[in-house]
Amino acid sequence: NAGVTQTPKFQVLKTGQSMTLQCAQDMNHEYMSWYRQDPGMGLRLIHYSVGAGITDQGEVPNGYNVSRSTTEDFPLRLLSAAPSQTSVYFCASSSWGVQETQYFGPGTRLLVL
């Protein structure tokens, strides 16, 4: 049981490049989400999904796309990277219901030059 995995751990991009941050979970959780964490800003919700085929916007969705074709995977796509997207990105998953517990991945550190 690996929990929530994220790849890559670290990435450097040039302005305008695109890339996909991968996230996978093996706990059969319905709910998955992406956050970015910046100094002094806490964790801000980018996109979330309540099940395969269903996604919705969070607090800061601009510049990011998501899709959820399977229960296990929830990739985050940066369409045209900007320096403002330099951040640490966390993926999380949880099951709905009694005693919800949200599990986080180890994070992806992204630097956009």
Next chain:
Amino acid sequence: EDQVTQSPEALRLQEGESSSLNCSYTVSGLRGLFWYRQDPGKGPEFLFTLYSAGEEKEKERLKATLTKKESFLHITAPKPEDSATYLCAVRGDDKIIFGKGTRLHILP
């Protein structure tokens, strides 16, 4: 709009000196309040989920309580290994929104 405010931003305590962290929230229909611990360079680690006013949860030196407007994380006789950032989050509808956290430093 759902909001979560945590205070203080940072707290330094001597080992053994008990204190409380505050999380005040505004949400239309609370469906869960969560506490996490985050160590530098790591993802947040789940501590507690609280659902209704009056509910309390305990784990070692930590106790979380909930009222209709805020939650407290009480730390009793802390040790240096309790040093971390403590995050509070709320779920209103389907979104889980976080506060900015409290950085706790326990001095030996």
